[in-house]
Amino acid sequence: MGQRVPVANPRRLRVAVQKVRSGALKHMVLIVVSVVFGFPLLWMALTSLKSNTQALAVPVVWWPHPFLWDNYPQVLSVVPFYRFFLNTLMYAGVTIVGVCISSSLVAYGFSRLRWRGRDALFYVMLSTLLIPFFATLIPLFVMYKHFHWVGTYLPLMVPTFFGSSVFSTFLLRQFFMTIPESLSDAARVDGANEFFIYSRIILPMAKPAMATVILFQFIYCWNDYIGPLVYINSTVWYPLSLGLNLILGTYATNWPWVMAAATAATVPIVILFFFTQRSFMGGIAIQGTGNKG
């Protein structure tokens, strides 16, 4: 048929049709995968607004009606959920301070200064990433017990002041290395010492990288389960993760409640993600490829 249309070049037409078709095919694949990945969260939100009879109904009731917003205040008041929120914020807040101070200092030493053994030590630091949490847990627990720290957040907080967040240090180091050496040299000529250069020149330039570090640390604390499970034993000090666990154990037959609790713990982090997506993705990319951006 293409031959009868004098204007259209049949070859070009075929290419155009192919392009549209392959574009549509790509979107189809992407949409199907998106549904698979997005559906569990959608179903969580929908279930959280149903009555339990609706949630368990056969055949499935897809749309909650009426919307039972009451599930939220109900499930959030059967356990001290707001307390769990506050505990988590406190845990995150203190460790963010620790990570920002220690990781930036250490990253500075590993990137802006030259000294013997620097690279060897840096590799030692990276290799600690490969040591499983549980391989060193028992002596640490015994040690913290001697300090009377078990039952408090200290075992989870103190190490962050000593560069325990290797990913943050690595990320900051990669960022510091992109800052031209001439800046430091100029300051050195003017008689500035290294601490001055670190705190007055490098840190102010590293604000975006610091923001990424803060973000990752916040999410780490929000999701951390193993640490609090081992060290926190009284309910009033539970962080969100252990609080959710408590709800799952107690109300596992009331699925709308369970889903309301899951939604309440997920929504803040997803909102935060939407506002910070750029530094988020950039940060992960740096960790993986060692490149900026």
Next chain:
Amino acid sequence: MRVGLLFVSPWILGFLAFFAYPFFATLYYSFTNFDGMQNAHVIGFANYLALFHDSLFRTAVFNTFYYTAFELPLSTIVALGLALLLNMNVRGRAIYRTIFYIPSIVPLVASCMIFVWIFNPTSGIVNSMLNGLHIPGPDWFFSIAWSKPSFILLGLWGLGQPMVIYLASLQGISKDMYEVACLEGAGPFQRLRYVTLPLISPIILFNVVLQLVLCVSYFTQAQVIESQDVGGPGTSTWFFVQYLYEQAFEFLKFGYASAMGFFLFVITGLVTVLLFKSSSRWVYYEREQN
């Protein structure tokens, strides 16, 4: 330069106190009958010998091996596949990327809750849909045969981290490479096989090693689901680190658990070394630096 050491000193102190000391202490405890209270008595290799005769330990090792053997290759393929999809030149890429990524920032306990619910044998949406297609759905988390695959599915849902790393590395490949390959007449699969995969192979190695450490110490999801009795029947999803945790913190067998901890370290180290050794055969390192 003393100043360099001074800047790094917080980490050095932390490394000594929170890594080096506990590492050697684990090794020492593993040769004792330490219970966390009294002084430890050295009992030689008794803990290690006991491990080999402990059938629960063998089950836990087998389950962990099973999980790793499936999750590691599958997660690599899925994360890489998603990254390749996102690397295509289509409109709305950022939206798709966000959707694929979000599951991995959902708190782990919440994602356990969600999966236990959607895979609920009687009223879960997955089995309802399967019933609609006249396929009898399995009991998923509640079935001995299906509980491990259920955990693997849960793991595959949260692959945002490696996916974004792969995507960044794919975007770092210069377009010239593909143009040359096209001129040589390479089709899409040849371009993937001979251009893309070799160029990102160092990143694959990096991700595989990190995923491996995660798989071998698989804990949180299994612990949440089993401790709240919403899945994992019998010992079907009894993983290595859970056993370590139970021996240490429920039965206070610190010596025995330390032997497991050291075993965990040795296994992780061994597999990592093997991966790096084999990497000279499949990882392509660019000659020029920078």
